[in-house]
């Protein structure tokens with residue numbers, strides 16, 4: 001194979017800003033990617049894609065087929081913004097982010113919740129050093145949206161949703177959690193001791209509610225345990241624990257410092273990761289990546305925040321970190337860590353949007369990140 | 375009807391300590407009830423009932439029929455301790471607390487999360503004045519335990535659980551929330567201004583995830599809205615809001631002071647109330663009452679805590695407050711508030727178990743509460 005040390009690699013990325021502040025933070029992330037120093041030898045080509053509730057209102061679909069086709073056929077990865085939720089039941093509307101995860105088989109949602117060591121963002125919730133990675137199963141649970149409504153013989157209106165758990169999906173989510181626990185360990189070993197936030201040996205916590213859902217959550221937990229017990233590499237190096245989802249939320253707030261990697265079924269993972277964002281100061285800081293075997297889609301954990309949309313108040317950091325997480329998950333860890341460091345410097349220097357108690361605009365924060373990239 | 379001002383009312387209460395620290399905190403609550411001054415003209419008769427995982431291990435059932443019969447036929451109310459969860463799948467085991475709620479049709483789980491004004495227990499999470507009442511629907515959602523497992527034609531092991539939401543159960547949970555919002559308002563009006571913790575007009579927040587579960591959570595939210603819109607008393611006096619469950623957890627930790635009454639489907643309510651306990655310092659402080667039209671069962675929100683069982687470390691306050699909440703919900707608000715005040719005084723004076731950073735034993739805290747009852 002031909003190989004040249006000076007060749008620039010071009011990545012084609014789909015951009016799907018969708019609704020609300022998604023349209024402000026995705027351009028911010030794009031600007032940061034474009035500002036990466038040429039020494040990283042990366043060039044980007046962006047494909048702008050439509051999706052979202054507003055698109056549904058205008059065109060009758062929240063996720064045009066063209067978006068799926070462009071992502072599948074032309075892109076190396078993607079960045080998704082946020083979607084608005086209808087405030088009343090709307091016939092025919094279905095969440096495009098849930099559909100995209102399924103169409104592209106992005107089976108794990110990787111959500112690092114890491115406090116900024118300066119204390120930026122920690123003011124709200126104390127000074128605990130949080131360094132937690134939440135792996136959320138991303139394709140099943142109640143998100144399969146098999147729901148039906150009917151009127152009973154006694155005239156009662158009832159609705160039923162199905163919650164699906166499969167051995168295969170549980171195993172691959174578990175495997176991802178174990179692999180990431182080892183990868184985090186490998187990175188830590190290269191860091192100076194005083195910069196390490198998680199300091200114990202690798203640990204994975206399985207979240208479930210098998211005291212009530214003994215069959216579905218039973219299958220979830222047994223499948224992950226099965227992977228663990230049958231993989232010497234995991235079993236020998238990683239500690240495995242369990243938490244019931246209710247007590248997990250409690251413990252996460254009481255002592256977030258005891259968690260390393262946390263693996264949860266789809267809905268619990270959704271709830272846990274939003275909650276965990278409060279620990280590091282703001283939802284506006286927490287990135288995620290929807291990861292499959294062949295595709296990665298970055299996505300800030302926050303929503304479309306219609307109340308502040310268009311006011312230059314949106315915190316672009318979750319989206320910027322999601323872009324870095326995207327790079328990291330396609331094997332480009334050096335430019336990713338350049339972005340993480342530029343973000344940390346930006347926060348440390350006090351460029352903060354209102355959610356962090358600051359007065360900086362989306363644009364000012366974005367420019368500061370670009371300026372500090374090296 | 376014959377009526378005498380000096381007659382003593384006898385209440386017959388079932389006591390179901392169940393597992394772990396349930397066996398320490400239920401006797402503590404019993405001791406406090408027995409210590410109520412005679413001026414309240416209450417006498418108690420206690421019926422000791424069996425249930426729990428240990429009972430299952432010894433007798434093959436976690437909830438003997440006799441317990442149900444005694445509660446139904448002989449008791450005016452009950453106090454439940456806590457149940458242990460099997461650490462692996464155990465054939466035939468099913469949670470007795472979930473079954474009891476169903477058998478006795480205790481359709482709402484009422485969980486007040488109120489910070490102690492001294493700051494007791496607030497140290498862990500800042501000094502915010504939390505005064506929130508969580509109403510958890512208590513009979514359906516994933517708790518109906520309709521689960522099945524099967525092997526697909528492609529050899530995949532799959533499991534499905536059904537999540538049931540009905541209009542009737544949603545409406546009665548909603549009605550309970552609205553009624554409690556008005557009752558809290560009535561109590562507040564009698565309090566000195568500086569002792570009020572929630573200071574706004576009554577507000578109810580509906581929690582759901584209808585952006586994904588448009589049919590089941592759609593029915594939940596529309597049913598509660600329907601009650602609201604068709605009841606002038608509610609519509610005219612109460613503000614109604616909504617939160618998606620993921621952002622609810624986030625907001626609850628960022629600004630718990632903006633919530634008054636929160637109404638949630640069963641599983642979200644379970645998760646939210648455990649999480650909210652972190653806001654007031656410890657799960658060991660938070661009571662609940664399982665409320666039906668004809669029966670009330672008090673129950674601390676915490677679990678059986680096998681790690682500290684038998685060590686005199688269990689915080690009895692959640693169980694003691696659950697006893698007060700039980701009295702309150704059968705119309706005996708004066709002895710209930712005597713207990714609440716004795717608890718506050720006890721915490722203020724520094725009698726605190728290890729979960730609150732103290733060194734007092736279960737017995738010392740219980741005795742202090744008894745001593746301060748007036």
Ligand SMILES: CC(C)[C@H](C(=O)O)[C@@H](O)C(=O)O
Nearest residue numbers: 083095097098270585586620
């Ligand atoms: C918008 C919504 C469907 C979505 C989810 O629940 O997955 C969001 O909360 C998220 O976490 O990405």
Ligand SMILES: CC(C)[C@H](C(=O)O)[C@@H](O)C(=O)O
Nearest residue numbers: 211212246457469471472644
């Ligand atoms: C023990 C368990 C079944 C129970 C529940 O989930 O309801 C407990 O967590 C609670 O909150 O009372």
